[in-house]
Amino acid sequence: MRKGRVFYRLFVISDDNIVDDESDDNAMHPSSSLKDVGAWDIFQEHLTTDMSFEEMLEKLRAYLGVRYCEEDWKEAVDSLFTGDGDINIALDNLASIKERHIPSGGTSTNLLSSRPSNSFIDALEDIDKRFGQGAVRPSRIISDEGDCNIERDVVPRTSGEWVVTVPATCSIKDIISRDIHQSIRPKKLYSSNTSRTLTPDTSVAIPGWYRMTHGAYNRDIAYGLSYDDPTKTVKLLVASRRLNDPRDIGKLRQEHRLLEHPAGVDHYKYRGQEYIHGLMCIKQHLTDVIRIPLPTAQDIVLHKKSGCNPEFVSVTMHMYSAQYWREGDEVRVVSGALSGTWGIILDVQINDGTALVDLACVPGSNSALIDIDAPVSSPIADLQRRIQAGHHVRVLDTSAEKSEYKGKEGIVLEVVHDTLVVLDSVTKSEFVVSSISVQTHIVNCGLSTSFSTIMPTSAALPDDDTAMRGDNVVVQKAGDFYLKTGTVTAVDAGLNQLTFLVSGTRDIYLTVPVPWTSVSPNLAALWFTPARGYDVVARDVIRVVRGAAWNLSGTVLNVDLGNKTLTFQGPYAKITIPITYATRISSAAEHDPMERFIGKQVVVIHGHMKALRGTLRSLIRDTCQVDLFQGQRQQLSQSHVVSESGDLLNGGRLSIEQLKIFIQMLRQLYVQRPPRACTPPPSPPPPQSTPEPRPNPWSIDFSIESETSVSEETSSTAPSYDPWRVNPEDSEGENNSDIPESSPTRFLCSSKLSSVLAQCQLVLRVLPAPSGTWYQNYHDRLVRTLVPDLFLLPRGPVAHGNIAVRYLSRTRNIGAKDDEIPMCYVIAEPPTGSGKCFVVTCGDDIGTVYFTKAAKRNDAIIMTREVI
The missing domain is CATH 2.30.30.30 (SH3 type barrels.)
Incomplete structure (x- = not known):
């Protein structure tokens, strides 16, 4: 052994070999996840940033994994909506709940001294004994003995493995017991040693993208500007959160912002902080950052706007786009030996930065440089997608x-x-x-991928056997695609190749040369027969199954048997195609004769919506859809709706008595002639003989009925059932509706509340809503309906199922805003306090307005006071 050096033994231990006592406790007690500080940070991030509620839940589930239990976090979730919009109150309530599970004054205890044994330490000691005795170690335990002076004791190596480095003169248990003072959780190790014995293996790339893991900018994406090797610090550029707009209300949003700097000045200081290109400069230790391959699209756009290293940001944007390239995309090689050639994407390896491109089908490829029969792997930076x-x-x-x-x-x-x-x-x-x-x-949604939807009237295409969109195809050439079958989706005549959807799949497309295939026309197309001819006439509904207009449908306007073509009304223009390119969906004989009333005014004569007028929108078997007052669409029986001409939508006609009342109702819709032609004199005129009354032009001469063999007694008798008057039996349809009693749709669309809603604003509370909508951040807030029409905004009527409301902006002091919101995301807000005006929305007193005398928030009883 060399003098002054210490030999270490390095072990790589899989997580499968570690059975932690606390992880066993977690399995029995899911509530132990409430002691995870990182989970509470996610709740705080939701309150202090623009993170939506759905994004917070998704992030919390991903962070906790199997430890997540909805019941455990119910109290914490409820605290987010306290304070009635005051974030500080919600933060205080969240902190008090967190204090009960993670006391701030508590001190960590030594796990080894408080427990008689620890399975993790025992596992390491067992490995140390077996290694020292020369025993055969498991395949998941890797040992590396060598000369190393690494200061780290336990370091994460890869997902599910830990690197344990100890001196040869010490045991593993001694090292672990010396440095680890907190519980060991699955996939994580915590150490209280100030010498940072637990350090992730972080590579440095300048320039590069990094995610900070500590501090006020935890989880933020930053641009790596420089690296100082002696101090192991990296200088980062991050969008500041301290540049809030003074018009913002409170601390509802901490948006990332760029500091506006004078033109031509890149480095400057603002409030004691250094800024470069509008981005705040921060120095972080290498252990406090994680290098990431690609940032989010929002971060890329923000750094592009700053003007920081435009070339590097441009490359990042290109790589971000490349990760969504699909098989079959057309690309052009813009640099390298194959510059100028075109190809088709076969596969994208975003981690390697390469893409597999097929140049065999692209004319002009340089066959002297490449084998055109084999795909070429090219760097993504050398490729450009063509749209x-x-x-x-x-x-x-x-x-x-x-x-x-x-x-x-x-x-x-x-x-x-x-x-x-x-x-x-x-x-x-x-x-x-x-x-x-x-x-x-x-996947095609009814419009062609190569057919312009704004093209003028199409000319008739030749009726030949060439490959067209919609045809059936079989690959005949031996190879990877041999005997593949499908439906042609695109044909490129210039490149002499076609793309088809593989049979039995929904999103697998293959592109091959046309000579490799055998194509047969779609068997569903119309064909000439001696008995019936082409069997297509005007007013038939057809769908194109072959050609450039594939999958378009419309009504036939004209059939030219001489040229064997037909013209139909497409979505944007009249299109002419060969007859053999289409298939018939329905014939003119199958059309409903009552379709002529679609778009015209009709009247409801039965049910709880009796006497309401509306516009007929569609006919579906024995029902119809009618747009009634305030833009609400209702589905009614055809026997309950009549046209202005007195025709029932089910094909019948009104009886004579019903027709009389119907004509009288139509007469009342017009302004009557004034009783006097001029202003009367100031003094009473002298008595004159009473003139004969002028005949009323709208009156009905019932004597005509006698000519039609109708008795006078029958004409003078009032009908026992009045279709134009609300009867008690008509309200049964409204009471037996499938709409729940608590649903706001029940009273917002009620005819009994229409007059009240036209004069008074109704207070509603917003329910949890999905992301991507303006009302997702207004959960548990109050909005008010618009008057006089809660289904009409200044810009026009609201969508079906929505209502128009007025609300106050959360972030900017710009006053009230008007917008629409689905009725399923609001609920009626009961009154609280005294002297509040409210209306009954259900029951026998529906539509009645009262004033509260006493109404408590959580009390189910409201006391009203008499209005004098």
Whole structure:
């Protein structure tokens, strides 16, 4: 042994070989997770940052894993919504609950002295004995004896393994008992030794991306600017949380902000803190940071805006986009020996920074440099993805785009540098996103990936046997794709290749040369038969099963048997295709004759909505959907709805008595002629003979009924059942509704409360809502309905199932804001105090307005006072 050096023995121990006593206790007592400080930090982060409630729960479940139990954390979750918007009160309540489980004045006890034995220490001692005696050690225990002077005693090596380094003259148990003074939990080791005996193996890369693990900026992403090896410190640039807008209310948000600096000045100080490119400079010990391969999209955009190392940030953005490249994406080699060639992505290895590209199908590849029959592995930095107009894309949920754009799908209309103009496939509205924020080759949703949805009237395509979208394909060439079958989704005539969806799968696409395949037309297409011809006429509904307009559908406008083509109304234009490219969905004979009333005004004649007028939207078998007052859509029986012409939607007609009342009701909708043609004189006129009364143009001459063999006695008799008057039996439909009694939909859509809601604001409380909405951060807050129409905003009517409300902004003092919220996320707020006006929303007194005399918050009884 050399003088002055100490030999150490290094063991790598799998977690499977460690049976911790406390972990056994945790298995029996799930509430022990309440003693985890990191879990309480997640709750505090939710209150002090813009983290949503759903994100907090997801992060808490991921952090605790199997230790998470919803019942254990119920009290802590409830404390988040105390204080009525005051974050300081919620923080105090959370701290008091935490104090009961983790006393701040308590001191850690020595686990080895307080317990007679510890399975972790015993396991290490057993390993030490077997190693010293030359016994055969398990395959999961690795020993490395050598000359080392590492100051660390226990270091995490990889996931599920620990590196234990001890001097050759000491036992493992002596080292562990000297330095470890806290309980050992699964996957984690805690040490109170000030010499940092537990140090993660952190590599340094400048420039690079790091996540801080300690301090006020814990879990924040920072840019590595420089590294000082003697002090083992790294200088980081992070977006400051101390630049809050003075207009912010309290401490509701601690947003990451860039400090606005004078033009041309990169280094400066502000409030004693150094800033570089608008980012705050922080020095952290190497053990307090973790190097990460890629930051989030929001962090990338923030550092790009700062102007810090644009080249490095640009490479990071490219790598972020590359992790969402899919098999079949078109790429172009922009640098290297193969610069200028095109290929198809086969596989992306984001950890290695490479992608497997197929250049065999791309004309112009340099066959002298590569074997075109074999895929080529190329660095991702040398590749550039190509997105063209007509491609179907989806905005990534993890992108830095606006929340209302995330998850949307649509067709690319225009590509402008690094931005895309996309047409939403659902709302048919356009929006602009970055090209790095989208993913291509999404499963077809009815629109073609190569068919422009804004193209003019299409010309008739030749009826030939060439490969087209929608055809069935079989790969005939021997290889990896031999005898693969599927449906053609795209054909590139320039590259002479096609892409097809593999049969039996939903998202597996393959791209092969056309000569490798055998294509057959779709058997569902229309064909000519001597008996029936093409069997398609105008007003038939067809769907395109072959060609560029694949999967589009519409109503046939014209059939040209001479040219064997038909023209149908597409989603944006009239499209002409060969007849053999389409299949018929329904014929004109199957159309409902009552469809002519769709979009016109109708009246309800039966049920609890009797006498209400609305607009007919759709017909479904024996039911229909009608937009009633204030934009509410209801599904009613066709026998309960009548058109303005007196036709029942089920095909019947009103009786004579019902028709009389119907005409009288229509007459009352118009303004009557005034009784006087001019202003009367100031003094009474002299008595004159009473003139004969003028006939009323809206009156009904019942003498006509006698000509139709209807007796006068029948015409003068009032009907026993009045369809235009609310009868007691009509309210049975409302009482037997499937809507729960406590649901706000029950009273918000009630006709008995329509007059009250048109004059008074109703106070509602917001329920927990999903992320991505404005009301997700307004849980347990109060909002008020708009008057006179709670279904109408200044910009237009609200969506179906929503109501218009007014609320106060949480973050900025900008007054009240108006927006819409689904009725399922609000609940009626009972009155509290005295002298408060409230309305009864259910029962026999529904619609009655009272004033409170005494109403306690948690009391189920409200005392009212008499209004004089």
